[in-house]
Amino acid sequence: MKIKSIIAFTLIMLPFLCLAQYDTYFTNTGLRIDYSHSGRVGIDYFTIEQLIEIPYFSGSHTNLIDKTNNGAYLVSLYDKQTKQLIFSKGVSSLFNEWLSMDEAKNMCGNFEEVVVVPYPKNEVEIAFSVRDSVNNWKEVARYEIDKNEIRGVEFFGNKAKPSHPKVITLNKTKRKVEQRVDLVLIPVGYTHSEKEKMMQDLKSMTEYMFSEEPYKSLKDKIEITAVERYAKQSGIGGLKDSKVTQSDLGVVYNTFGSPRYIMTRNLWELYDVVDEVPCDAMILVCNDSIYGGGGIYNYYATCYMGKKSKEVIVHEFSHSFAGLGDEYADNDSQAGVTSSKVEPYENNVTTLVDFSKKWGDMIDKDTPIPTPATKQYENKVGVFEGAAYMGKGFYRPYQHCMMRDLTPFCPVCTKSIIDIVNMYCE
Ligand SMILES: [Zn+2]
Numbered sequence: 199m200k201i202k203s204i205i206a207f208t209l210i211m212l213p214f215l216c217l218a219q220y221d222t223y224f225t226n227t228g229l230r231i232d233y234s235h236s237g238r239v240g241i242d243y244f245t246i247e248q249l250i251e252i253p254y255f256s257g258s259h260t261n262l263i264d265k266t267n268n269g270a271y272l273v274s275l276y277d278k279q280t281k282q283l284i285f286s287k288g289v290s291s292l293f294n295e296w297l298s299m300d301e302a303k304n305m306c307g308n309f310e311e312v313v314v315v316p317y318p319k320n321e322v323e324i325a326f327s328v329r330d331s332v333n334n335w336k337e338v339a340r341y342e343i344d345k346n347e348i349r350g351v352e353f354f355g356n357k358a359k360p361s362h363p364k365v366i367t368l369n370k371t372k373r374k375v376e377q378r379v380d381l382v383l384i385p386v387g388y389t390h391s392e393k394e395k396m397m398q399d400l401k402s403m404t405e406y407m408f409s410e411e412p413y414k415s416l417k418d419k420i421e422i423t424a425v426e427r428y429a430k431q432s433g434i435g436g437l438k439d440s441k442v443t444q445s446d447l448g449v450v451y452n453t454f455g456s457p458r459y460i461m462t463r464n465l466w467e468l469y470d471v472v473d474e475v476p477c478d479a480m481i482l483v484c485n486d487s488i489y490g491g492g493g494i495y496n497y498y499a500t501c502y503m504g505k506k507s508k509e510v511i512v513h514e515f516s517h518s519f520a521g522l523g524d525e526y527a528d529n530d531s532q533a534g535v536t537s538s539k540v541e542p543y544e545n546n547v548t549t550l551v552d553f554s555k556k557w558g559d560m561i562d563k564d565t566p567i568p569t570p571a572t573k574q575y576e577n578k579v580g581v582f583e584g585a586a587y588m589g590k591g592f593y594r595p596y597q598h599c600m601m602r603d604l605t606p607f608c609p610v611c612t613k614s615i616i617d618i619v620n621m622y623c624e
Pocket of ligand 1: 525546595596599600601608609611612
């Protein structure tokens with residue numbers, strides 16, 4: 199074959215080769231890997247705690263190797279015999295954010311983390327990588343997965359987990375599980391007597407998700423369901439004068455001392471809620487009217503229910519699902535801040551250290567870099583100073599964006615979201 203025809207052949211055959219790869223290495227079920235991530239700044243320990251076979255692996259069967267270069271950590275699966283990389287996924291976590299707290303300099307932290315991978319047919323190894331000083335991957339731990347240790351979902355029925363939960367469909371697509379995004383809404387802090395409000399809030403949240411482009415145009419690719427579940431007490435605790443004493447699923451305001459930051463550290467309990475449902479992403483719909491939310495890449499997003507919920511959830515979900523960074527400069531949180539001498543891994547933020555990986559191809563030739571935030575460059579893609587909580591040294595692609603001031607998404611964020619959705623749908 200001539201080179202040209204080899205290239206054409208490879209391109210045409212690629213999806214089939216990838217599917218063959220999936221069938222060679224994996225079954226149609228999923229493997230949930232619960233692990234502890236402990237350590238402090240510069241030290242990471244990963245300890246596998248439990249392995250659970252779940253009914254679905256809802257991710258793409260063709261895009262098995264993560265090419266996004268996003269997230270603070272990378273989890274990889276290798277075939278034990280051939281040492282071939284067969285699956286990888288970038289993730290971020292609360293542990294990563296905790297590292298920016300003062301206490302992380304000398305105290306040891308310990309956080310629950312989870313990765314769901316396709317269920318391997320053969321013996322596999324799992325590797326954990328962290329970012330080095332210039333944001334390249336550095337493998338720090340590798341273990342064999344002992345298949346004798348894997349349990350089925352039913353073995354863990356002794357916890358608060360509901361067995362065979364009732365699933366509510368909120369946006370139905372015509373696509374197969376592995377060719378769509380499965381977004382699961384988890385109601386938090388609703389009691390049985392608030393069932394009607396819960397159903398209304400879940401519907402509102404679904405409407406909010408599709409209220410903005412590009413999500414609006416991607417409606418036929420994003421299946422939204424919710425798991426019906428109830429809390430013992432109404433509302434979300436965590437704030438100083440709160441009357442809520444029992445936090446449902448451990449969800450609280452005031453995470454890391456930031457009053458509006460709603461998160462839970464009980465990740466394994468959270469996965470117990472969804473592990474019988476196809477799930478690529480989770481939103482915790484929080485039954486409280488005090489403004490707040492949060493979102494971490496390939497972890498989960500949270501949102502309160504109130505006047506600004508629409509903007510808050512679209513913003514937070516874009517952190518958790520698309521790995522977009524914040525494009526604003528001033529904030530009391532230092533979470534995720536890195537040196538301006540290193541190129542950040544988020545698609546929509548740059549330090550200009552290695553701009554070649556970013557949105558250069560979307561900028562007009564006559565637009566200066568950096569770009570002044572003047573009327574002339576309003577509604578134009580450029581490189582504007584002020585992003586990632588920093589006024590200096592960090593740059594964003596547009597003067598206004600959902601990731602900066604809750605206005606419509608800029609072209610760079612729009613493209614990132616579309617790319618991620620398509621990655622799940624191939
Ligand atoms: Zn943007």
